Amino acid sequence: MIKFFFKRISYLFFSFIFILGGCHPSKKIKDPFILNIHLSAEPDTLNPITSTDAYSSSINSHIYENLVERDKDTLEIVPLLAERWQISKDKLRYRFFLKKGVKWSDGVELTADDIIYSFNKIKDPQTACAQLKVYYLDVKEVKKIDKYTIEFKYSKPYFLALEFCGGIPIVPKHIFADGTDFNTHKNNRFPVGTGPYKFKEWQTGKKIVLVANENYRGKSPSIKKVVYKLVSESNVALQMLKKGELDYMSLRPIQWVRQTNSDKFNDKFYKLKYYNPSFNYIGWNSRKSFFSDRRVRQALTHLINRKAILDKLKFGLGKIVTGNFYLYSKNYNKNINYLPYDPDQGKKLLEEAGWLDTNQDGILDKDGQNFQFTFSIPSSSKFSERLASILKEDFSKIGIEMSINKFEWAVFVEKIHKRDFEAVSLGWSLGYSGDPYQLWHSSQIEQGSNYCAFKDIEADQIIEQARVEFNDQRRTKMYQRFHEIIHHHQPYTFLYCSPSLVVVSKRFLNVKIHVMGLDFEEWQVAK
């Protein structure tokens, strides 16, 4: 009886599986005008003022527009919603003249009131946008001159003021000013913008769909519908891509090197690589006695085999950087060579700084203190984890004892905030024209982002002067000198600028790599 029962059940179960496996619904003919993009995590909100994650800003960039934008290749600031602008002689007032007849996707016209409203919302203490508020601290007021003209008033001159004023996120007043809470407004999940695409639907945990905006003033894009599919596992996403369910995704280095090289794959997809303004690094907290000496920091950089680590952990995909500026910007000083892997030189520098193994226990010491420190890493980073174990081994050969401490991201952020660490593995992503003030000015040591406590009088002067230098060439010169100083002091051991690795289906033509990456708005659907 049991046997019979069991047989029957298993028969049912397996036949069920095979029936389902065999008779899946007939495949629909694919609409060629749809672009399926991989989204690895869901955005919190699609309100450009309160959102913080990269996912929402990449989606919003096709829905919402700013007063100005950057040219994708020259990185120059060019008009977008504003047709032109005027900057006063004292560099304190920025007047923007809006294009006339720009329509929100619901047909209402964009006016100066929308920009004033957006600015006031950013300043409003009730709005949850701390990350944005800090950009507009120096904007004293925004004035409406007439229906199509607005003026930003700065309290002090700043070379990035045009970028900040022109880059202010703009939301439609007639939608949001309905008396309900801005932070939880229903249109945070139903954006209305002026861009080439408009929002269609958001199925939580599944997908976000955009369609071409018929009210768009410019040329309508060739791709008529964009579906962002949420797939958290990147291996699964790659398989969906091979199956034709995705057209566009970012790869991990191992996928780029190992899983996407067949002829079949290359017939169907473009593999594209470009560098974003970002770098990762090891930060040495110079409050700690070992790292306060420049020679020790230089020695540690000499002890880290950056070339070998790049080849081993990132399959050679990346460039070793020597300073804080974007590798492909003019500010980056290309005359500086990176400190090579040289354990002997490292040892010599450590000796000069007084670190010797006086008590013959295999660990360097100075004034009775052993060279022992903790390397803090975020638990989410596989790279940091593997980097840490390589460093631990290499350092121990020289007589430096390093222990590794992994923290969950929330805890990690708090540790850094409290300056409670000795050495740390992290990365920064930068703007295209970065101001080193927040990261490197000595006023930022206690509360700002200069948490490794870098301090140099000349560096401070350069930073301050550059902020009010409106001549690009002169500022570039200053920044190149700044790069030299940073390199000399090695407050960080700078590691790599890593490329974005993306694949795009060859169904699309005119897929170009710009300095700022890809833009599907210009792609053509192959006939």
Next chain:
Amino acid sequence: MKRYLFKRILLIIPTFLGITLITFLMIRLAPGDYTSLKAGLQGELRAGQIGQEILEQEKKLYGLDKPILVGYYEWVQKFIRLDFGKSRKDGRPVSTRLAEALPITLTLNLITLIIIYLISIPLGLFSAVKKNGFFDQGTSLLLFILYSLPSFWVALLLLLYLGGGEYLDLFPLNGLLSDGLEQANWWEKFLDFSWHLVLPVVTLTYGGFAFLARYTRANLLEVIGQQYITVARAKGLSENKILFVHAFRNSLIPLITLMATLLPALLGGSVIVESIFSIPGMGQLAFEAILSRDIPVIMAIASISALLTLIGILLSDLLYALVDPRIRLEGKK
């Protein structure tokens, strides 16, 4: 009986408050909070002192500036009115987010549990009857091998070989419904839904057989060793009758204890399975909420599962008394 029930139900209240208070304390005392996380390293530290003030302002918006116990008191007040608050992630009511995730997880878990019970209880019975025989040892080896296979690995293998792309194209790779089927009739939808469920359900079930099968086997063996079974044999009853009438039913009693864990288990989702198969269920919801310190969501999930656990324990105690006359809930008068 009534007095006992009343007492037990009353006891649930302080226990529940204790559980939720501890949970609340743990989230609030854990390092990191929602606002600093959201601002991140760059935003938070950007403007130094003034940035700090802005951050404090924002903490106020979420009530993070108030003392912990006040925060808890406010949470309880809301909970009594069945108001779970709004999720910090997307500003929607927590109840809406739960209502999206819960049915998915519930369906998945119900199917999984039914399959596990249907397969492992007969397996356990059969191996107890043929104790130490070939079937017994063979299945126990197989079940333990299955038990020890890591689910993320099995899930990825299943997808790689059965999900299409390069090998067999039998099953869909992600989600629960195919694109373009939103308007289909219910039968097509049902078929499509079941088709999507196969791989996740296989991944969720295969590791679950071992425990229950061994549990059933051990229980049955214990019962078979009891004196009343010997009596039944001495009476000359057939072996089948002894097994199914006397032994089997009695061996099921300890399974009732599992009831207590069953109710809350129905709600809990597997983070791994959900993220591999892109299923927006309770596992991902809870996991994400914890990582981002989304207190309203964490508290809602914690309180619901606490309540279900308490009810499960009460139910299993009551059922015990019902099926086993030797157990009395109240002392004899």
